[in-house]
Amino acid sequence: MAKGRIIIDQDRCKGCALCVYQCPVHILELDTSTTNQKGYTPLMVNDPEKCIACSFCAMICPDSVITVERFVKE
Ligand code: SF4
Numbered sequence: 001m002a003k004g005r006i007i008i009d010q011d012r013c014k015g016c017a018l019c020v021y022q023c024p025v026h027i028l029e030l031d032t033s034t035t036n037q038k039g040y041t042p043l044m045v046n047d048p049e050k051c052i053a054c055s056f057c058a059m060i061c062p063d064s065v066i067t068v069e070r071f072v073k074e
């Protein structure tokens, strides 16, 4: 079960893939089926249920494209 989720501001992504290599559970990839407003291939999550909310992706992104929401246990 996911420990959190990430929110991607896709139109601000420049498709550099730094975050893709940083994710320890390998759930990030560039969405080659589309381009964003800037003409780049934007980030997408291929398996959101595996997110451990570590925030590594958000920390490495030079453009602050990613926001991490950590789920809190009831
Ligand atoms: S928060 Fe961690 S596990 Fe979730 S997508 Fe980012 S790097 Fe991957």
Ligand code: SF4
Binding pocket: 012, 013, 014, 015, 016, 017, 018, 019, 020, 042, 043, 060, 061, 062, 063, 064, 065, 066
């Ligand atoms: S590090 Fe940021 S700009 Fe680069 S692909 Fe990931 S979200 Fe996009």
